Amino acid sequence: MTATTITAPLTASGRVKPLAWGRQTLTMAWRSLVAVKHNPLELVDYSVTPIMFVFLFTYVLGGQMAGSPDAYLKYALPGIIVQNTLFMTMYTAMALNTDLTKGVFDRLRSLPIARSAPLIGRITADLAKHVWAMLLMIGLGLLLGFRVTGGFGGFLAGALLLVVFAAAVSWTAVLIGMLAGDVEKVQAFAFTLIFPITFTSSAFVVVDTMPGWLQAWSDVNPVTHLSDAFRGLLLGGPVAEPVLWSLLWAAGIAAVFCPLAMRAYRAKV
Numbered sequence: 001m002t003a004t005t006i007t008a009p010l011t012a013s014g015r016v017k018p019l020a021w022g023r024q025t026l027t028m029a030w031r032s033l034v035a036v037k038h039n040p041l042e043l044v045d046y047s048v049t050p051i052m053f054v055f056l057f058t059y060v061l062g063g064q065m066a067g068s069p070d071a072y073l074k075y076a077l078p079g080i081i082v083q084n085t086l087f088m089t090m091y092t093a094m095a096l097n098t099d100l101t102k103g104v105f106d107r108l109r110s111l112p113i114a115r116s117a118p119l120i121g122r123i124t125a126d127l128a129k130h131v132w133a134m135l136l137m138i139g140l141g142l143l144l145g146f147r148v149t150g151g152f153g154g155f156l157a158g159a160l161l162l163v164v165f166a167a168a169v170s171w172t173a174v175l176i177g178m179l180a181g182d183v184e185k186v187q188a189f190a191f192t193l194i195f196p197i198t199f200t201s202s203a204f205v206v207v208d209t210m211p212g213w214l215q216a217w218s219d220v221n222p223v224t225h226l227s228d229a230f231r232g233l234l235l236g237g238p239v240a241e242p243v244l245w246s247l248l249w250a251a252g253i254a255a256v257f258c259p260l261a262m263r264a265y266r267a268k269v
Contacts, residue, residue, distance in 0.1 A: 016114040024113045028121025032095070033128065045091060050084050050133045054140050057204070065205065070145050077141045078158075078231035079203030082223060084137065085130055085166050086198060089173045090190035092126045096177035097186050105269045119265055123170045130166050134159060150236040158233035161246060165226055168250035171257040178264035203227040222249040 016024065036042045057076050062069030065076070096119070099105055108118050138148070138155075148155050180186045198204075200214060201223035207215055218224050225245035232239035 016117075021114045021117060024117035025120045025124065028113075028118045029124040029128070030121075032122050032125035046088070046129050046133050047136060050081075050137045051140055053080050053084060054137055054144070058144060061204075073141060073144055073146050074235070075231070076204055077137070077146050078234055079198075079201075079227045081134055081137050082162070082203055082227045082230055083194075083198040084133055085162055086169060086194050086223070087190070088126070088130055088133060089166055089169045090176070090186065090194070091129075091173075092122060092170050093173035093177035093180070093186045093190065094183050095122060095126075096174060097180055097183050100178070100268055101182065109269065115266070115269060116262075118269075119174065123167065123174070126170065127163055127167060130163060131159065134162060148234050150232070150234050154233040154236060158230045161226070161229060161233065161243060165246060165250045168254040168257075171254055171261045174261035175257055175264055178261065178268050197221060197223050201227055222246070222253075225249060 036046075054077065057080055058069045058073045062072035062076075066072035099118075099122075105118065109115075138146075142148075150158075176186055176189055180189065200210075200218055201207075201221045202218060203223055207218045207224065210218060222245075225242045226249070229239050229242035229246045232242060
């Protein structure tokens with residue numbers, strides 16, 4: 001039996017070449033995706049949980065909130081998808097924290113690959129899972145009576161906006177995953193942060209029904225802008241302002257947390 005040495009193409013500075021980095025990143029992304037086959041419980045988080053959210057919000061709260069489940073579904077489904085997307089970014093934090101504490105990164109460090117490939121690969125794989133969950137919820141919504149009146153173009157634009165925002169928030173998740181001591185602390189922080197932000201936005205209720213002081217917060221809440229933008233793109237209507245604010249929030253979140261996350265990642269890996 002002979003040993004095979006794997007080498008990665010390098011630039012003159014010793015860095016991995018861009019094409020090699022891309023292949024390595026996609027390989028790490030595929031590693032994360034095929035892990036679902038060996039851990040079917042992940043399907044609960046990415047498939048069963050979104051379905052449960054749609055049914056609970058529509059049929060438990062619909063009659064009280066909008067007079068009928070059908071009427072509430074039209075308003076709430078985009079907000080439910082936004083909330084689910086934000087929660088799913090925390091799975092990135094939990095997976096990275098698990099890999100870190102179990103020594104997976106120690107093994108990956110011994111491979112001739114770019115140090116950032118496992119991280120970017122994980123984020124890329126999780127974004128694919130975001131798209132899967134979104135399509136699942138949209139499909140269920142269509143079966144329950146929701147209609148994408150904004151057309152196919154509006155749907156694609158909304159999906160792209162959601163992915164861009166999720167990619168930006170993922171850097172927050174990376175930082176949490178690197179700094180938290182264990183997965184339980186990641187989960188506690190995620191619920192403490194995301195629940196108040198989503199439920200004090202326009203994701204599930206009209207902002208005008210809130211007290212004045214809460215309306216002031218909701219008006220600047222990034223989840224409000226993202227929910228209004230996504231809802232408007234799916235249903236049609238004026239979306240320029242909420243889309244612009246959503247993109248500005250995404251850019252700001254990425255600008256702040258990407259450098260911090262990469263610094264924490266390099267310190268750990």
